[in-house]
Amino acid sequence: MPRQTRLRKVVAPPSFKGYKPYGNIKGDSSVIELNYEEYEAIKLADYDLMNHKEAAELMDVSRATFARIYESARRKIAKSFVEAKEIRTVFGNAKLDGEWYICGSCNARFTVPEEMHKQSCPVCRSAEVSLLGSSNR
Amino acid sequence: MKTVITSTGDKVNSLFDLRFGRAEWFCVYNDETGDINFINNDNKDAQGGAGTKTAEKMVELGVTKVISGDFGPKAKDLLDKFKIQMVILKDDSTIIEEIISKLK
Structure with a gap:
């Protein structure tokens, strides 16, 4: 069995659900999935202008x-x-x-205890989960 | 792994209870053996501290996941401390059986 993926620390999730091209005649409907950690990597390296070493430490x-x-x-x-x-x-x-966290497909809200590494919805097992601000529960 | 679902009755076709500390019954579902038990909530008419007492009971039962409609701040702190996952469902028209079938 391969080693479990170490979870990457993300300070804040992206404030958008995605980006869509417009004016394309091809009409390709397939989607590219960008992980939160990939968004965070781009943000740290190219927006916050950190070097890779600092950014890596921040993401654990x-x-x-x-x-x-x-x-x-x-x-x-x-x-x-x-x-x-x-x-x-x-x-x-x-x-x-x-x-x-909130599940995008069944709207269940849930917490993820420290020792749990699964980041999927505990009810419907959908991976479409996003963070809910702790204030607006 | 044991999961507790708050229930308004002691049968699998009972409605889901949105309350945690003052839920009528607790449905304990074991996903390894498939066992379903119902436990009466002794704290449902407690004067105070129902949430805390119920959270303590969850720890005693050794559950890893609790499904209810809401958790008070004290219950939440306790469950957090004992690393019990909390799940909030807002739909009180579902029956226990439906929730269990989703968990399977």
Whole structure:
């Protein structure tokens, strides 16, 4: 069995659900899924202008792993640009600082205790979960 | 792994109870053996601290997941401390059986 993926710390999830190209005649409806950790990698490296070592420490992964996440994120974005595909953000292997999560398909709200590594909905097992601000429960 | 679902009755076709501390019954579902038990809630008419007492009971039962309509701040703190997962469902027209079938 392969080793379990170490969860990547994400300070804040993206404030959008995705990006869609407009004016494309091809009409390709397939979607590219961008993980939260990939969004975070792009943000830390290219928006906050951190070097990979600092960013890796912040995300609680090794520098090499950070570089891989960053590369995968860049490639996904490039692919969606060139092939005019929609980008959608998905939870991926992220670990958020907040407390309550909400499932996008059955609307169940739940907490994820520390020792639990599963980031899927405990009721319907959908991976479409997002963080709920701890204040607006 | 044991899951507790708050219930208004002691049968699988009973309605889901939105209250945690003052729920009528607790349905204990074991997903390894498939066993379903119903436990009466002794704290449902308690003067105070129903949530805390109920949370303590959950720890005693050794459950890992609790499904209810809401959790008070004290119950939440306790369940958090003992690493019990809390799940909130807002739909009180579902029956216990439906929730269990989703968990399977």
